[in-house]
Each structure stands twice: as structure tokens, then as C-alpha cells.
Amino acid sequence: MTISFTYKKPQVIQALRYHFLAKREIRLMIILVNVFAFLSAALFYFKKVTPMAFLTGSLLWFILMLTFWFFLPGAVYRRASTFRDHFTMKFGEQDFSVGNERGSRSWSWQALQSFLETPNFFHLYFDSRSFFLVPKDGFSNSDEVWEMRQLLKQKVGPILSPSRREGL
Incomplete structure (x- = not known):
């Protein structure tokens, strides 16, 4: 995707x-x-x-x-200048990558510690302070949002609510 x-x-x-x-x-x-x-x-x-x-x-x-x-x-x-860039993200079975006009970077799913879903974003946490926001607006429809949610549950673990983020 x-x-x-x-x-x-x-x-x-x-x-x-x-x-x-x-x-x-x-x-x-x-x-x-x-x-x-x-x-x-x-x-x-x-x-x-x-x-x-x-x-x-x-x-x-x-x-x-x-x-x-x-x-x-x-x-x-x-x-953070990150919020002013245009990004392309690719999600695969083994890894995911983020790219913009200056370059790209790829991570294995194991690099993520947890994730949090909020109304407009998926928060992908590498640790308690490092995270990447994936906007739900970037997906073409609600089916892709659902697929992303399922992929994150499978690769990272269950969705962490703010009260369950004890380790972060």
C-alpha cells in the first residue's frame, strides 16, 4: 500500500x-x-x-x-520542518518507508515500539519521544484505513489507548 x-x-x-x-x-x-x-x-x-x-x-x-x-x-x-514537506509512504509485509523530495528511509516493523490511533492520525512510535504521524487523509478510502489498522495490529501489536501507553 x-x-x-x-x-x-x-x-x-x-x-x-x-x-x-x-x-x-x-x-x-x-x-x-x-x-x-x-x-x-x-x-x-x-x-x-x-x-x-x-x-x-x-x-x-x-x-x-x-x-x-x-x-x-x-x-x-x-x-519541525517535517510538517511542511510532502511525503510518500509505502507499507509492505516486511517493512515500511517514508520518502520526500530530499530522500527516503526504510524501517522494519520491529523498529516500532507501539502505535496509537487518533481521529486523524496513526502515531507510529519508535520510542517514547520519537514518532511519526501518518495522516488518515492520505488514504484513498476508509477501507485502506482499516487495512492499515489491521497491518499495524499484526506487525506492531494492539492499538494503545492513551491510558495503556505505560512504557512510553
Whole structure:
């Protein structure tokens, strides 16, 4: 199977959000900040803390959400020239390859540690920090998306939901 694609910025930004928010340490930090914000709101309501403590908790929550929802994905998108290229990918029984006008590279399926499927992409993870986004828009129809999903399940393993990506 061969696909050709270019990336669309809004879809890539959303995929990067999935990537960051799927990491266990980031999820834990968001949970802790939310608990802190709710606790500071409750303590403020019962007049156990000053308004400044409540404001600090709220500001911390707001900054954290802005960082992981807008700033971090935007910064990664701007830094990576990869998202501005046109790619061709070939998927075979033994390996897969990625190419653009500057060259191509091939990997065996064993090079992939895991994969994650999101609404617009397949995230192919080489390790916890190295991954490649394969847009579903590059496939000609939903049957090819289904074939790709089956191929990834066969060659890499089951689809990892964000909560099951413990090793990443």
C-alpha cells in the first residue's frame, strides 16, 4: 500500500495534543493541579484560605492548560520542518518507508515500539519521544484505513489507548 500526503496544521496541532496529554507524567501533573485548584476553591469557599491562595491555584491551572493545549504543540509544530514537506509512504509485509523530495528511509516493523490511533492520525512510535504521524487523509478510502489498522495490529501489536501507553 502506498500513500502520499502533506500535513494540515490544525490536525497536526491536535495530534500533538494527543501525544503530550497521553504521557503518564503529564496526565499525573494535570490531575494534581486540578485537585489543587478544587481544593483551593473549597478552602476559599469555607474561608480557610485567602483569596490570593485561590487566585494562585486558579492561575496555575490556567497556565498549565494553556501550555499543554496551545503553547507546547504550537512550538513543536513551528520547530519541525517535517510538517511542511510532502511525503510518500509505502507499507509492505516486511517493512515500511517514508520518502520526500530530499530522500527516503526504510524501517522494519520491529523498529516500532507501539502505535496509537487518533481521529486523524496513526502515531507510529519508535520510542517514547520519537514518532511519526501518518495522516488518515492520505488514504484513498476508509477501507485502506482499516487495512492499515489491521497491518499495524499484526506487525506492531494492539492499538494503545492513551491510558495503556505505560512504557512510553
